[in-house]
Amino acid sequence: MKISYDWMKTFFKEDALPPAEEVSEKLIFGAFEIEGVEKIGNDYVLDADVLPNRTSDCLSHRGIAHEVSALFDIKLARDPLREAVVLEPRADELFVSVQKDSSCTYYGAALLKGVEVKDSPDWLKRRLGAIGQKSINNVVDATNYVMFELGQPLHAFDASKLKTQDGRSAIGVRVARGRESITLLGEEMPRELGLEMTVITDTNADVPLAIAGVKGGVHAEVDSGTTAIVLESARFDPVATRKTSQALKLRTDASARFENDIPDRLPAVGLQVATSLILEIAGGTLAGFACDGEAARTNPAVAVLPKEVNALLGADIPEKEMLRIFDRLEFAYEAAEDGYTVTAPFERLDVRIPEDIAEEVGRLYGYTNIKSKPLPNRDSTMVVNKEHYFSERIRVLLTEAGFTEVFTYSLVDKGDVALANAFASDKDHVRTDLKTGMLEALKKNEPYMPLLGLYEAVRIFEIGKIFKTDREELHLCIGVRVAENKKREPKTREELEKGKWILEQVFGAGTIPEPDGEILECDVGALIEKMDSPKQYEDVPTIAEGIAYQPLSPYPFVLRDIAFWAPEGTGVKESEEVIRAHASGLLVRCDLFDTFIKEGRASYAFHLVFQSHEKTLSDEEVNKVMEKVEKVLVGAGFAVR
């Protein structure tokens, strides 16, 4: 949420709040991520990524200011949450009733008369503008202001648009009925209401006025002619609000706060503060308050032993310092057996068990002050994981034999097991074999064979889970694609037989199925299951030191061949060096593919592969390089064939 530094300053004595950057830094290491600090005019706006457990108390300027107060140990100069709440007088002309099975647990309302709807004062426009909120009119702005100030969403209805009965308006909160619909503010088409949604209604007219916790409707919209308003401040169940908001595909600042659970006592505070503000900036008089429901939840008194807090944090924080931390957080504490009972203020819904208290102590004490410790010595209880051991063994043996491991996708377009909610139709099943992905990988790599220096064959394998309706199996799959014109079938067979032979060395003769086409796939998990448990792991090769990945070129490569008679006494290596030295930076491979000796002279043939990282190479460009290489070779006594 966006937090205005100037706005936050209003909670502190003049000049008491440290500079914005310092505040940001402190919040990051003591509370939660600040995504950025932006200077807007003379103000700074902090973008706070409030953690999910702190959304009940910190989605507001007051919440963040309180956090800052605790972290810096600077007292707040004002705190609306600590003021007495007196919702009086009771309104004679307004009645509120909440149906028990609705999503509402408390509904408070104020009836204000004689208000003048007009532009907001400059200070209010500026406050809202700083956090990216558009000014609408003084009444609507006041409700928004209180939401961003305290975290309590509010809504204002035009009271004159409500039907009166016996001189009294009535607001009801109930579950929506079938075939009910409502046109929301800013929308033209009415929305159908689901039976699980809760609505705010004009009871006398039986008309829905708003979708509870999400958005108000046009029926009782506040406009420039409005003179009397009903101000709503309520608490709606988080789960019900989330489901409603999801069903409507409509997430608002209000719904986000209700979803995160509003503290029970907050609506009354919000109602009192908003009422005063509207009277101040829109004039009028307060006819009275009406409410229904209850604010019954209280925070638990948590039994905390200072030594257990230290035992969890691995620190040695003196008891006195812990109590100071409780003071800074405004946690109430009482001495109890061996320790204390600690109770968080009402707006902190996240402090319920001793570990929660330990976290508060840890973050205020400073996680940076917790020193690393090595794990205590213990007799080893290590057991060798058979699946890991044998998977590694197979990887090593196949790699030594020239096969390369790949990983392919488990999410595919068909298989025995379907997903209920996949985002793409080509990924709505989990794979039921490895060979499908393997064949795709072969196909994908085939065009790159010269670039990979694989002129004969692509040889790859994968070890991974496959899924059947009633079980998952660990499979191994070997795939071989032999280059065209290379006696494909017998050569493929030969390579796969080699893979099979390697596996049978590990698992025993006759354990591995016959290859099928370009594929050999087996349930290696079942084979491993039958093996004895090894006593210890073997050393296995790692990726060589000092390797740094080079981005792949998106441009095509060009393959050229060159063959020549080398001068007497010049070998392959020297020949290759001459080529490399003159083939420009575009040469990415130089691979010998043919050698023969005739009458004492050696003939060599090389594949040269060219590729640029900047562009598609033209024939002319490559021709030029080839001409240069040939010229140099001829000059050095080679006879190009």
Next chain:
Amino acid sequence: MDEKDKRKERYIHPLTGAIREIAAIFTDMGFSIAGGPEIEDEWHNFDALNVPKDHPARDMQDTFWLPDGRVMRTHTSPVQIRWMQEHEPPIRIISPGKCYRNEATDITHEAQFYQFECLVVDEDITLAHLKGTLSVFFENFFGSDVDVRFRPGFFPFVEPGVEVDMRLMSNTAPKKLQNKWVEMGGAGMVHPNVLNNAGIDSQKYQGFAWGFGIERAAMLKWGIDGVRLFHTGDLRFVHQFKSSI
């Protein structure tokens, strides 16, 4: 280069390469390697890990559901539960494995990814041991002296929860990472509900856990610029990672 010589070149996929180094670091410290199913029941993936029934993480957007109510595991944390159900403390395990998230894929997000879980449970394990163990891991994995720091974090299965940052201090570290704070992932002290759910007495035992992305660790170590390269079966990628022998 000769085609026959070519056959002698050996490559290690960086996922395997990373898991291999992680496994070596931790088995040397006496950790066991644990595994578990990739299709999980809701209890192991969420309930037992103290993820509330109505938690947004269970929402349709984040989790792949099967029609029968099971899920593609969203993390390796259910392996913690499975291991604790079958073993008494002291517990020291890591669990590398494939996980799934139902989200749109791009250069930093992939619907399937690898994670490795670390879990230590004993009578006297603290947040300071977490910091110490992380240091040992980062030092060995990145081959550099390292600073580790915590920021507050929140995950339902730990309390306190922290976000882990590391800073590599040696000139042996990859250039881009030297003296820079890098986010590594979430960690914390195992929530007592999680211990209790798995049949471990939370009055007597406590522990720490973390779950880090393996692709992320590999990307940092080898300077890999996209997460999607790992799972496409593209040898132009794998061939960049030569084996030490």
